[in-house]
Amino acid sequence: MIIVLTPQSTDKEANEILSKIERAGLKPLYMPGVERIVLGALGDERKLAGLQLGAHPFVESIKPILTSYKQVSREMQSHDSQVKFGNSSIGGGTFAVIAGPCAIETKQQINLSAKIVKKYGGMGLRGGAFKPRTSPYSFQGLEEEGLKLMKLAAAQNDLPCVSEVTDACHVEMMSRYVDAFQIGARNMQNFGLLKAIGQIDKPVILKRGMSATIEELLLAAEYIFNEGNTNIIICERGIRTFERATRNTLDLGAVAYIKTKSHLPVIVDPSHGTGIRELVSPMARAAAACGADGIIVEVHHDPQTALSDGTQSLDEQGFESLMRGLLPFISAAGKVIAQ
Amino acid sequence: MIIVLTPQSTDKEANEILSKIERAGLKPLYMPGVERIVLGALGDERKLAGLQLGAHPFVESIKPILTSYKQVSREMQSHDSQVKFGNSSIGGGTFAVIAGPCAIETKQQINLSAKIVKKYGGMGLRGGAFKPRTSPYSFQGLEEEGLKLMKLAAAQNDLPCVSEVTDACHVEMMSRYVDAFQIGARNMQNFGLLKAIGQIDKPVILKRGMSATIEELLLAAEYIFNEGNTNIIICERGIRTFERATRNTLDLGAVAYIKTKSHLPVIVDPSHGTGIRELVSPMARAAAACGADGIIVEVHHDPQTALSDGTQSLDEQGFESLMRGLLPFISAAGKVIAQ
């Protein structure tokens, strides 16, 4: 439920109403705007009706939130959210390129990859240290050691860095190394992990589950938001369909759709979304064209030797070419590249 | 199998080899290029081996075609095909916008819609006269009467027109009215229809089936090509997945993928691909960005009254806005709009 106060209302009235909401056992939300104070109340709608807030002299109007997700919806906040990542931010009028290897492998590999990312205009470094691998016999990542290597490489190249968290009990340790967390497709509905990430204030890139509906994705974001962490970036990374020519089916319609329904920034992963190096660049352009706020791509200084996802990783030349080809589309979208 | 002749070879040698191929019960193909004559041979690979063409003095090299589709593959023809539609063509360096109502309803409706299409830069008119509807109780189209109305509207607005064919026995009659045929998603594997369309020389827009793999789509095109009609335009129109927020999941990755595997032009249907008016424009831009050769969109002078697909149709203002917003992306893609 959204409660719009009259223009004359001050924080005093707002607080009074917020207290009422809280006393009724509902979750109160305070959203000051430029022209008006807007309040929210989440919970049992019948209890809310009992408060008869419509009759309150400082309440101008009350409207229900029709979607199942509330705090991440555009109904609750009509303007785009921006999420700070390093010295820059994601969302709003920029287009962010986060890049790096699938997995952190060696000091040299993450350093060389970071250098490439920085050189051609990437704004953030990605790299996996805890790899959720389908088989127990596949390379599982360098864990904390990998994070140390990435932090160093990021610092040397003046880039913020992001890595996937797979377990709530790693959050504290990882916080010492990363500037943002990624929640991977397989953990999109790992609700314990969502809640744990919701209790810190670092940004989180929340990837869509392989067969998650858009509604489920936004409800997963709601879990994080509801715990207090509003620095959420949604990531479309392809869904699982009958088609196997591409690794996944990149659902750019979902990007355009989410932008109409949620105020959160949305980025696209064309590497996992296609699994084919040659398709990364066209899909990155398409992402810019359909309204995405950025991309996250796999870049490796030497994809032939990559321990995972080599076939979808770009080398230096590939990344340079991606960035060059992407700029006209970012401009066409009325945006500038995030620095 | 592709047979590249030596630079010295002339049509005489080519014909000699083609005869050999034919006598062995294989399908011979003649593909003269700028620098060299290239021949093809389709059929039982063992028979071909028996010909021992590799030893022929005028044969430079022989290579197998690795994909299951042959004649529509880039291995067979590396440059982009262009398909003439009206006075313009689709494929190559242009971006074509074909637009019009889902169904032809009245003389006034198709006229007004055609006027809008022409006014803002559409290069072709679409309209359905034989509607494949899920329920027998839904409006089934005006049939031949509708085609007459569309032909008139197209002529008055100097546009070529295209309509869906659902039955091989309609081909001859429809040929009197339309400049191109569309084969819809439900008939992508109606092989009798594919063969019938393969025997005429009008262009055909072949839509991807709702759950057709890319390989099946290109094999359906191969059916048409193999009968002799090479004027094929592939159309990605969304696939059926678990996601229901959008009507279909528009698979733009398939567009980029097909452009690497086939020489045929590829267009995108963002109207059926999303089912939501607000998403048509972003997905049209994304189509231009990922390498598509055009779009086919639903435009209706008054979507509220449309007998089918009203929620995904653009009105005059919507189409004007689509075209205006699309141009920068066509330019970014290094293309010009097809006139």
Place this chain on the structure above:
Amino acid sequence: MIIVLTPQSTDKEANEILSKIERAGLKPLYMPGVERIVLGALGDERKLAGLQLGAHPFVESIKPILTSYKQVSREMQSHDSQVKFGNSSIGGGTFAVIAGPCAIETKQQINLSAKIVKKYGGMGLRGGAFKPRTSPYSFQGLEEEGLKLMKLAAAQNDLPCVSEVTDACHVEMMSRYVDAFQIGARNMQNFGLLKAIGQIDKPVILKRGMSATIEELLLAAEYIFNEGNTNIIICERGIRTFERATRNTLDLGAVAYIKTKSHLPVIVDPSHGTGIRELVSPMARAAAACGADGIIVEVHHDPQTALSDGTQSLDEQGFESLMRGLLPFISAAGKVIAQ
């Protein structure tokens, strides 16, 4: 809309009301029951409301049909339909086994296969003469010649036979050879073909499309029923999903669901539904267990040499074993095998 007449009503009153319905431009249906006459009216619900039939003295009650399909729904007819096929019938208390090769290949092959089918208790012979093949370069079937061979084999083994029809213009010719038609998955929404089959009175096995919802499947059946042919057998043959270990995902939940929603008999194709010989028998048992009225399976006297679908075909020993293992489950379901 279903119109239940009072117990006192006779055909005279029924006809009077049916005339009213017809004059209003609606489709009247006459369904005499044991205790009461039930009428139906299909079409524009507003027109029907205008008739004010509720006020008619011989009308006891009126109720809407809530599903989009009407005539094939259980709301319209609560008891199970039975469809005659040869001297036996499908639906009701029996379990029918129709078997035979994927494609009719030679006189000997179809004869030997038919003999196996008969010997172990099959009640009908299947065989394809017009094969809808994904590639134009695959074996396309023996066409009319194949049907002649099948008719002969069927007669010699005292079995009725069924074959797939892929084109409306083949219906008349095929009628001379087959006792029932099959409409394959790829043609489930070939509405011209559905209408053509609706105008004859031979039984039709309607297979579910690869990505057809249950509602679409029943609406396809409604197309046939609406033209007058009520001899429809629904066939679940697996749907296309992300899983590729099996050729398709056999949706037995759909069988149980359709049995609650429609009065039509439902059979299952465990051969196409799995694509793996070893799974045919367990899935046939499961079909019997979940309420199906029969199965249609691929049997070939020598699967190694089969021109199509060899890996999913049973040989003599496999079919004998299938039948032996199936009987206890048919009994457990309270049914007897259809002879």
Place this chain on the structure above:
Amino acid sequence: MIIVLTPQSTDKEANEILSKIERAGLKPLYMPGVERIVLGALGDERKLAGLQLGAHPFVESIKPILTSYKQVSREMQSHDSQVKFGNSSIGGGTFAVIAGPCAIETKQQINLSAKIVKKYGGMGLRGGAFKPRTSPYSFQGLEEEGLKLMKLAAAQNDLPCVSEVTDACHVEMMSRYVDAFQIGARNMQNFGLLKAIGQIDKPVILKRGMSATIEELLLAAEYIFNEGNTNIIICERGIRTFERATRNTLDLGAVAYIKTKSHLPVIVDPSHGTGIRELVSPMARAAAACGADGIIVEVHHDPQTALSDGTQSLDEQGFESLMRGLLPFISAAGKVIAQ
């Protein structure tokens, strides 16, 4: 790699070879059989080749394991595994029925439900205390308090109990209350959780992820097995497809397929697999028919008041009817009900 020793071999020779395997950095497996000792070696195949075990006098044969999962494969162990649950076991010649409410709600509710389960032949009690819910605003379960209530109810009705674990850090606490763990669909690839469960020795029911392939499911089981816990029961609970008439598409073909590829017991969840009460019984029968080792179903003493999944839960009468109808199919399958 599977290493079959000669009949003369003793544990002495086996240990010698196991040591070699271990020294080479591979994982050794010891699998004594009735007639012969079989050893396994997992890891880098090249290292194994270097050992030249084929030349060892006590090695009879060496064969590779072709599937990506090793220890859970039938290649590694050809006979069916049995997993002890309470005083009974799952797998082998019995059919197990585990039942209970979706969520533990009150002392009375779990007691009454347990009583029903016991009365009609259920062999285990299920109930959720940590509920992974799509929305943060839905009932999330009674947590430890719920487990206490279930343990009590289970003890009073002489049933072992199972509950879903969603977080590795709950394993120890939950072990005090439950006889088996369930890993839900959303956590099938929560590899940290799989490893944690792999380190205890209580049985685990591993549910298939919503869009997990069979191979991924068996690899998830391999994660658990590889840590040392071999008490794994696979559970097919429906996959996500385009069809929405049923909540999920129950993939019984997967059950039959897994039974050919793995030695682990497989059970079916017809409640989540369909989401429709009327379909639970037919699908339970189909599960028995296609070779499943049991079912897990939702039973609630009063489904109308259930806090979750009421529409798919059976009441006392429904469960009684399920069990009565199921028995003939268990017999037909040559099994007896697990007590």
